Amino acid sequence: MIPYIFAAPSIIYISAVQICPIGTFYGDAVYKYDAPRQGRLFAGHPGRIVLNPGMNFETALRDLDGFERLWVIFQFHENAGWRPTTRPPVPPKGKDRVGTFASRSPYRPNPIGLSCVRLLKVEGLTLYVDEADLLNGTPVLDIKPYIPMADAFPDAKAGWVEDQERDLWNIETTPDFDERIQWLRENSPFDILSFVEIQLTRGPFDDTRRRLEIDETAKTGVLAYRTFRVDFSYDELSRKIVLTSLRSGYTPEELYSPEDKYGDKKIHNEFIEKFR
Structure with missing residues (x-):
């Protein structure tokens, strides 16, 4: 049986395994149109991740302040349902829609998102970040350090993204x-x-x-x-x-x-x- 994810306010259940949010993101983006489509393209979108108390997360955060960027895994808590195709903000030439698995669309079979944010500082259980594309109140599922040696592939092919019409103003x-x-x-x-x-x-x-x-x-x-x-x-x-x-x-x-x-x-x- 393929595990199916469904969301509750504080817990995500995956078959017999439960995933509990480790914290919450807080920022100025309240509505979906407030958040940048890709946080890295728009600096000046700060926020903070407040981790849950009583879980020994203070120890889990040890040594994190030496990293400049973080991977934040989160729940798309404002979305309902998913779509097999999506229309990119900047579509490739000759195409109107692309497959969801070939896109960063938030409307996915499982409501899980991934964002690479810039870490500003860590104070207690609060992580101050910038270049965030998360909405206020977003449940955070996990945090991992961004490691350029392992995570950066600047020469990798980018599929249809390479054929985008660069409509920049x-x-x-x-x-x-x-x-x-x-x-x-x-x-x-x-x-x-x-x-x-x-x-x-x-x-x-x-x-x-x-x-x-x-x-x-x-x-x-x-x-x-x-x-x-x-x-x-x-x-x-x-x-x-x-x-x-x-x-x-x-x-x-x-x-x-x-x-x-x-x-x-x-x-x-x-x-x-x-x-x-």
Whole structure:
């Protein structure tokens, strides 16, 4: 019989063997679109792994602080079900979808992920990391050191990835956008600029993205981040995107309503008052 994995809130059962998470990852990425597709491509996505107490993990962490990178094995706790094929963010030429086992898709038969993060420091049972592509609250199943001598194969063939169309864009900002994003960074937990870089740097006009509206005639677009909206212009010839402004996604009527589903109307009203 082939073992089948199914998830419970705190334990994963594999036939008669049980796997218990050893800890939890905490970071700013709450929604799937907050996390970079590959953490290494976007530095500035820090977080921390807090290991469970009472398991003698303090001893297990001994000698780890000499490593620069770690393999983190984790559970895709927000996913349900799997798909035999997936559409890559940057598809290869002549293909729209590839097989799941030939991809890094999170929608897998067993909800297990693997990420190589940069270790910043270890304090007690807490590991501070960067370049993480995990969501806040992700159960961590295991940690292993990254060993370049054994883990790096820079000359290895990469299959269809070598045939990807490299749709890379440069991101620039205007003074107005800079002022608004700086105010929001200082007065809220939202990391909008990082989100924009994730969404627009590689293949920005992927038609599977639901948070993007494009006006091909005016060469402008609007990217939605939760209840905020980022306005931008773009030039296809130079592969350049200019972030022109940041604004609230609420209408005046919605802000006037006492309902506050996301608990963020206060910051929106202050933002609008600041930049009216």
